[in-house]
Every structure is written in structure tokens, then in C-alpha cells.
Amino acid sequence: MTYDAKELAQYPEIMNKEQMRKVCHISKRTAHYLLQFNLIPHVCTGKKTRCYAIRKKDVIDFMINREVNPSRYIVPTSWYKYGNEDVQPYKIRIQPPLPNDPQKTRRYYESKLASYPDVIDVSAIVQFTGYNRHTVCKWIRFGKLRALALQHKYMIPKCYLIDWLSSDEHNSTLRKSRRHIDRLWELQKWSDGQ
Structure with a gap:
């Protein structure tokens, strides 16, 4: 048996695309491919969202046939492109140690912003x-980064920016930008003579 009967029992007789992909353990892009090229029989309801109606029996037949003839259901690699570019997998980057010398951190950012x-x-x-712009504006709205509001525009004195960039709160951000991580690594090797 190539499917779990207990798992299938919790789903209705007529499924939508999301339910079908969860039962089959496939991605959204793969599910879209299988439905668009009619590799899984379905009815298109014409709605803008949740427009696919797929019978449970057809999903079971697909899972059995996929075990017997997997080459029929192989998705071409070009299907996983985003626009004109291949989607790059997210790379886990080793986080640098947090700076422990606030004065050195401040001098580093002063030299970078000179x-x-x-x-x-x-x-x-x-x-x-x-x-991104939304994040920077959020820092300003929550008072983390001090700024001046001039004619519907935030203007930030450089000394306020250096205060924020040197703070422990900023450097202990969990989801750092790539540039922030690169600067923290650079700070580890940086000396005042550079």
C-alpha cells in the first residue's frame, strides 16, 4: 500500500489542491504542475482561489501509479524557476560572535560612515x-533609532545611526541581514589602523 489510509480518512471525498498536496507529500509547485498538465484528474470550478476539485479516488490512483511509473510524474527542472532566475536554496550562514567591545564597534561604524x-x-x-525600508521605519517608530520627521520624511543624524548600530539590541537581532552579518565578521578582524 503506497498511501496511509488513516491519513486519507481525515480528508473529504472532494479535495482542494492544498489538501491533495498534503496527502501526497509534495510541494505547491509540484501540485500545480500535476494539475495543470492533467496528470491528476480534476475539475476546475472557475473560482479565483481553491478552484480545483479533486476526488479522493483519483488521488489514491495517482499515488499508486507514481510508485509503479515514477518517470511519468517527474517535473521538469525549468518548472521551478522564479521569473527568469532559478530559485536559489536558502543557505544557512554561521552567525558571527556578538561584539563585546562597544567602543571598538562605535569606532568601526564611524569609519564606515565617514x-x-x-x-x-x-x-x-x-x-x-x-x-528593507519597512524594517528601518519600524526601528524609528518604536524609538530604537532616533530620527527627525521633516515634511513627511525621516532624516537621521549620523550619530543616532551609529548609536543604534553599536547597540547590543541591534547586534543581537535574530534575523540579521546578509550585510549585517558580513559587517559583524569584518568587525572581528578590524583594527583602528585600517
Whole structure:
């Protein structure tokens, strides 16, 4: 038996795409491929969402046939592209140790921001930190990054930005941007003479 009867018992006789993919243990893109090319018989209801109606019997037949003839259900690799680019798998990056010398961290960021003007806008911070605009604005709204509101635009003095970047709260962020991680690694090797 290539399927779990107990697992199937909890699903209705007519399933949608999400239920079918969970029963078959396949991804959403694979499920879409199988339905679009009619490899699993189904009825399209015409709705914008949840438009597929798939009989439980057809799902069972698919799982049995997939065991007998797996090559028939192989999805072409080009199916998993996003736009014009292949989807890259997420790489786990080793997190650098947190900086333990706040003065060194401050001097490091002062040297990195030396070429920036004394007051900068959100887009410059986005470019420097690698975090998106929404995150930077959230820091400002919650008072983590102090800023001046001028004509519907946040302007941040460079000294306030350095205070935030040097803080333990910022450096202990769980989901760091790639640029933040790279800067923390660089900080480990950095000395004042650079």
C-alpha cells in the first residue's frame, strides 16, 4: 500500500489542491504542475482561489501509479524557476560572535560612515544596513533609532545611526541581514589602523 489510509480518512471525498498536496507529500509547485498538465484528474470550478476539485479516488490512483511509473510524474527542472532566475536554496550562514567591545564597534561604524553626510535619509540606511525600508521605519517608530520627521520624511543624524548600530539590541537581532552579518565578521578582524 503506497498511501496511509488513516491519513486519507481525515480528508473529504472532494479535495482542494492544498489538501491533495498534503496527502501526497509534495510541494505547491509540484501540485500545480500535476494539475495543470492533467496528470491528476480534476475539475476546475472557475473560482479565483481553491478552484480545483479533486476526488479522493483519483488521488489514491495517482499515488499508486507514481510508485509503479515514477518517470511519468517527474517535473521538469525549468518548472521551478522564479521569473527568469532559478530559485536559489536558502543557505544557512554561521552567525558571527556578538561584539563585546562597544567602543571598538562605535569606532568601526564611524569609519564606515565617514563618507556619508551628517544627516541621512531612510534610503541611505537601507543601502548601508541591508535591511528593507519597512524594517528601518519600524526601528524609528518604536524609538530604537532616533530620527527627525521633516515634511513627511525621516532624516537621521549620523550619530543616532551609529548609536543604534553599536547597540547590543541591534547586534543581537535574530534575523540579521546578509550585510549585517558580513559587517559583524569584518568587525572581528578590524583594527583602528585600517
